[in-house]
Amino acid sequence: MRKTPWKLLAPFLIFELVFIVAPLCSVIWQSFHPVSPDYEILPQWTLDNYRKALDSSYLPILGRTFLYAGCASLAALILGYPVAYYIALKAGRRKNLFLILLMLPFWTSYLIRTYAWMTLLQTDGLLNYCLLQLGLISEPLQLLNTPGAVILGLTYGFIPFATLPIFVSLEQMDKRLIDAARDLGANDFSIFKEVVWPLSLPGVLAGGLLSFVPALGDFVAAELLGGPDDQMIGNLIQQQYLGSFNWPFGSALSLLLIVLMTAGVIAYARVEGDEK
Amino acid sequence: MLSRRHFLLGALALGLSAGCRGGRDRILNFYNWSNYIALNTIGDFEKESGIRVNYEEFSSADVSFAKLKIGVTGYDLIVAPGYMVRRMMRHDLLYPLGPELSLPEFLPHIEAPPFDPEQKYSAPYLWGTTGIGYNARKIRNAPASWSLLWEQSLAKRITILDEKRDAIGVALFKLGLDPNSVDPGELQLAKKELLKQRPLVRRYTSDFTDDLIRGETWAALGWSGDVAQAQDSNPDIRYILPEEGSFLFVDSLVVPRSAPHPEAALEFINYFFRPEVCRDITNATGYANPVAASKPLVRPELIDNNLGYPPDEVLSNLHYQEDVGEYESVWDDLWAEVKR
Amino acid sequence: MKFLKAHVAFVYLLLYAPICVLVLFSFNQDKRNVKWSGFTLEWYGKILQDEALLRALWNSLQVGFLATLAAGVLGTTTALALTRYRFRGRSTVLSMVFLPMAVPEIVMGTSLLTFFVGLGIQLSLTTVIISHISFCVGYCAATVRSRLQGTNFDLEEAAADLGATPWECFRLVTLPRIYPGILSGCLLAFTLSLDDFVVTFFTAGIGAGTLPLKIYSMVKFGISPKINAISTITLLITLSALLMSQWKSERSR
Numbered sequence: 001m002r003k004t005p006w007k008l009l010a011p012f013l014i015f016e017l018v019f020i021v022a023p024l025c026s027v028i029w030q031s032f033h034p035v036s037p038d039y040e041i042l043p044q045w046t047l048d049n050y051r052k053a054l055d056s057s058y059l060p061i062l063g064r065t066f067l068y069a070g071c072a073s074l075a076a077l078i079l080g081y082p083v084a085y086y087i088a089l090k091a092g093r094r095k096n097l098f099l100i101l102l103m104l105p106f107w108t109s110y111l112i113r114t115y116a117w118m119t120l121l122q123t124d125g126l127l128n129y130c131l132l133q134l135g136l137i138s139e140p141l142q143l144l145n146t147p148g149a150v151i152l153g154l155t156y157g158f159i160p161f162a163t164l165p166i167f168v169s170l171e172q173m174d175k176r177l178i179d180a181a182r183d184l185g186a187n188d189f190s191i192f193k194e195v196v197w198p199l200s201l202p203g204v205l206a207g208g209l210l211s212f213v214p215a216l217g218d219f220v221a222a223e224l225l226g227g228p229d230d231q232m233i234g235n236l237i238q239q240q241y242l243g244s245f246n247w248p249f250g251s252a253l254s255l256l257l258i259v260l261m262t263a264g265v266i267a268y269a270r271v272e273g274d275e276k
Numbered sequence: 277m278l279s280r281r282h283f284l285l286g287a288l289a290l291g292l293s294a295g296c297r298g299g300r301d302r303i304l305n306f307y308n309w310s311n312y313i314a315l316n317t318i319g320d321f322e323k324e325s326g327i328r329v330n331y332e333e334f335s336s337a338d339v340s341f342a343k344l345k346i347g348v349t350g351y352d353l354i355v356a357p358g359y360m361v362r363r364m365m366r367h368d369l370l371y372p373l374g375p376e377l378s379l380p381e382f383l384p385h386i387e388a389p390p391f392d393p394e395q396k397y398s399a400p401y402l403w404g405t406t407g408i409g410y411n412a413r414k415i416r417n418a419p420a421s422w423s424l425l426w427e428q429s430l431a432k433r434i435t436i437l438d439e440k441r442d443a444i445g446v447a448l449f450k451l452g453l454d455p456n457s458v459d460p461g462e463l464q465l466a467k468k469e470l471l472k473q474r475p476l477v478r479r480y481t482s483d484f485t486d487d488l489i490r491g492e493t494w495a496a497l498g499w500s501g502d503v504a505q506a507q508d509s510n511p512d513i514r515y516i517l518p519e520e521g522s523f524l525f526v527d528s529l530v531v532p533r534s535a536p537h538p539e540a541a542l543e544f545i546n547y548f549f550r551p552e553v554c555r556d557i558t559n560a561t562g563y564a565n566p567v568a569a570s571k572p573l574v575r576p577e578l579i580d581n582n583l584g585y586p587p588d589e590v591l592s593n594l595h596y597q598e599d600v601g602e603y604e605s606v607w608d609d610l611w612a613e614v615k616r
Numbered sequence: 617m618k619f620l621k622a623h624v625a626f627v628y629l630l631l632y633a634p635i636c637v638l639v640l641f642s643f644n645q646d647k648r649n650v651k652w653s654g655f656t657l658e659w660y661g662k663i664l665q666d667e668a669l670l671r672a673l674w675n676s677l678q679v680g681f682l683a684t685l686a687a688g689v690l691g692t693t694t695a696l697a698l699t700r701y702r703f704r705g706r707s708t709v710l711s712m713v714f715l716p717m718a719v720p721e722i723v724m725g726t727s728l729l730t731f732f733v734g735l736g737i738q739l740s741l742t743t744v745i746i747s748h749i750s751f752c753v754g755y756c757a758a759t760v761r762s763r764l765q766g767t768n769f770d771l772e773e774a775a776a777d778l779g780a781t782p783w784e785c786f787r788l789v790t791l792p793r794i795y796p797g798i799l800s801g802c803l804l805a806f807t808l809s810l811d812d813f814v815v816t817f818f819t820a821g822i823g824a825g826t827l828p829l830k831i832y833s834m835v836k837f838g839i840s841p842k843i844n845a846i847s848t849i850t851l852l853i854t855l856s857a858l859l860m861s862q863w864k865s866e867r868s869r
Binding site for chain 2: 037038039057061115118122123124142144145223226227228231236239241242243244245246
């Protein structure tokens with residue numbers, strides 16, 4: 001059907017236009033103006049903010065952000081896929097229990113959970129204690145304020161966002177397909193490869209996006225668990241807004257990030273559309 | 277697609293918040309740093325004055341300034357650091373504190389802070405110093421010098437405040453230069469020092485206390501009251517005010533121009549100046565108060581101690597952070613480059 | 617199969633490791649709550665006296681519930697539109713779904729505040745709810761969408777042919793099918809809303825503070841074990857409600 005379902009789309013579109021697009025217009029406007037030493041936005045138009053943002057000295061931080069967010073998203077997917085599979089196909093009546101147990105830790109404060117990780121990872125923390133007792137190391141490891149700690153923090157925070165969409169798409173799969181394949185003599189591995197995996201792909205892609213996109217803008221993990229060399233672009237934007245009060249430059253950086261991500265989403269939509 | 281239910285609930289919320297303002301109750305909307313007051317202060321004030329206090333806390337001055345700059349109104353009384361008072365004065369966001377204020381005798385070094393020498397728009401609240409908090413068990417024989425924060429053997433055990441004025445200022449102190457310098461040559465030297473320091477730094481953060489207590493950081497650039505609090509949790513923590521000189525800061529009570537209840541704010545300020553009241557706050561927070569008559573009442577460990585009320589010879593070595601005017605962005609860029 | 621179970625157990629262990637620390641430290645004597653200094657139950661008692669904390673919790677729950685409700689509705693309608701119909705501008709709508717997720721929180725918060733102030737809208741709990749809906753709606757839409765993808769709508773068309781109204785088609789045919797997807801999306805949205813700080817900070821009126829605002833404001837001087845205690849209680853209540861409903865559903869076999 002080529003007709004546009006206006007009645008279905010209208011509520012969302014109106015809300016989005018009024019409360020997201022309109023406020024963002026002020027951000028776009030800001031990015032094209034310079035700022036006075038007094039933090040006032042000056043009336044003349046300029047591309048300087050974008051020139052500064054595209055300056056090659058910011059490339060490392062952008063690259064690092066994509067790397068950390070990408071690793072975290074991938075790790076979350078790898079950790080989450082078997083969990084989604086188990087809940088959707090093996091948990092039976094306990095499905096809802098497992099689902100809510102998955103989400104429950106995240107109803108506590110992100111900050112406290114991150115502090116709890118700091119307690120676990122610190123030099124005289126539980127992890128080091130276990131490793132020492134097991135004889136795997138002879139000296140406690142410096143786990144905090146490292147890239148690994150940041151990626152761990154990010155992964156942990158996004159496990160549910162990666163897992164839930166995978167669960168959702170596995171759940172709606174017709175289980176009889178698996179039975180049929182088994183009746184035809186296929187082993188577990190080929191069932192997975194030929195039946196389950198392709199059908200779960202939309203969920204995997206959605207889970208990947210739902211964890212990767214917000215991870216790119218995250219600033220808490222790098223701030224609490226990272227060192228000076230682990231700053232992500234979220235920290236940079238945060239600093240521009242709240243430290244230097246250079247909102248135009250912060251806006252330019254944010255808009256570049258948004259444009260990059262939106263381009264990625266459109267590419268994903270095209271790929272999906274082609275698959276059909 | 278907001279249903280009628282949403283509208284009703286929303287109207288209720290708006291109605292409640294509107295009813296909270298004006299009406300028969302006298303109200304004070306007070307915005308302060310977290311844990312920057314004694315437990316009994318607000319309650320006692322409410323009982324005596326009949327004013328109901330809506331007490332809200334923030335953890336970062338910059339974030340609350342951002343809110344005020346955009347135009348959020350409704351706060352009557354705010355506790356702000358010096359540079360924020362200066363910014364707010366420049367943007368004409370403050371209500372002049374008039375003759376209704378009964379100023380007590382202040383300690384001499386607090387009387388004319390550079391951001392508001394005539395104390396027209398601000399009343400001093402608490403003051404402190406910037407120094408080094410360190411773990412005496414891990415660091416024996418710590419020198420009374422800023423060079424401790426450049427000590428190679430402390431690699432990745434040093435925390436530096438994420439505050440450009442403090443961090444760059446300390447580098448300037450170490451080099452024997454003016455900590456409020458705007459000279460480009462001097463600033464470049466400071467930048468070199470900071471870049472030399474960077475590989476040793478574990479984190480750039482203003483929340484250094486937990487790391488100090490935990491023992492992950494052994495030496496931190498920090499503020500006196502915070503270090504005093506860390507000491508409460510970990511008795512190995514000590515405080516140094518280096519010989520090269522250091523910073524003195526004063527946090528002030530200000531009333532925004534948009535305040536709905538400025539008289540209530542002024543009444544609180546007068547209440548705060550009572551020696552017993554500010555004594556309670558000093559005892560609770562570890563930060564000294566500006567009222568001269570209150571000093572003898574404060575708990576004895578804080579007197580003549582660098583952590584509380586430093587002795588006079590130390591005080592003479594302390595500087596305020598002065599306005600750098602249009603060089604603010606130079607300092608901003610410098611700091612951003614160091615942190616990258 | 618054994619490997620699968622082991623993996624699932626490992627992941628849940630990982631998820632709950634910090635939670636165990638959180639619960640343990642709710643009994644910590646040290647009010648700074650960084651190092652363990654002794655066992656005490658005092659914080660649980662102190663919660664009941666802390667009116668501001670309880671109000672913040674209540675605000676959080678209200679906002680969470682209302683924002684999730686609205687986001688669920690908006691998300692479901694959008695997901696339906698995106699999957700059932702092919703129309704020009706599908707990619708644009710899809711990008712609009714993901715747009716709020718891509719915007720850094722500080723930008724979202726300050727721009728919303730500028731917007732409200734510019735229009736003269738007073739900050740309150742309502743403005744918080746609106747801001748929460750804006751970042752939750754994308755997650756709901758994406759989750760429901762992954763449920764709808766790959767299904768066909770033949771049943772709906774059959775029902776329509778048999779004379780059902782569009783609303784009846786949705787209520788009796790589509791809804792039961794996509795119910796798990798909507799639930800999952802709402803679960804995600806509720807989780808996001810409950811813990812949001814940055815956007816909430818900029819859009820909350822005086823007295824409309826939520827629990828994260830209270831918690832983040834304590835960062836500088838140490839997060840009191842009171843917060844651990846209140847989180848532990850919330851977890852315990854939810855867990856018991858969950859186990860009870862699970863036990864009831866297993867009994868009614």
